[in-house]
Amino acid sequence: MKTILFDLDGTLIQTPKIILDAFKLTFKTYLPDVDLNDSELSNFLGQTLWQTFGYYTDDEKLVDEMINAYRKTSNEMIEMGLMPYPNAKQTIEYLKKQGCKIGIVTSKMKDVASYHLKLTNLFEDVDVIIGYEDAENHKPHPDPILKALALLDAKKADTIYIGDHENDIKAAKKAGIESCAVTYSLRLKEMLAEQPEYVIDDLSNLEDIV
Secondary structure: OOEEEEOOEOOOEOOHHHHHHHHHHHHHHHOOOOOOOHHHHHHHHHOOHHHHHHOOOOOHHHHHHHHHHHHHHHHHHHHOOOOEOOOHHHHHHHHHHOOOEEEEEOOOOHHHHHHHHHHOOOHHHOOEEEOHHHOOOOOOOOHHHHHHHHHHOOOHHHEEEEEOOHHHHHHHHHHOOEEEEEOOOOOHHHHHOOOOOEEEOOHHHHHHHO
16 A cells, blocks of 8 residues: 545544534534434534535524634634544554555545544645535545545555545545445444545554554
């Protein structure tokens, strides 16, 4: 493998609990009648904010208000302490030493993704970041991954995408590259149903794949 692409939230950085808590508070404030189960909540981790809130209301003004409130809440929580997953830094440094290119493909806005990478001391090791605004279509569509491949001048045959949501696996397969699921995901069952080529318990396991 020469090109290693990562999802961000729930894959490299420990944001799932922060994200879900912020979603719960936002729904409680703006759509208190919506009763969300655990599966619905965890599915938000693989969608854009517009997709998430737009599913529950057609009021675009309300969606914008909910997005702004969600971002304010989650940002406040993140400032209190955002951590990378174990061995994230060491693994990426190892991959770089092996000559690999590192890319981030996320549904977050690029500036937010960059800031979170800086908070977790991962930014300097990343070669390219594909954020929400960089692709017309979003995961599970392959466009974001294909954009990363083009910017990195990478070959599909030696590229892999690591994620924590079934949309990551679907996007990788549609893009024609190999996929890898992390077992610490809240969506492991759904990911395994998509038959990723690799499944790892720890990011350091990528050293065995490369």
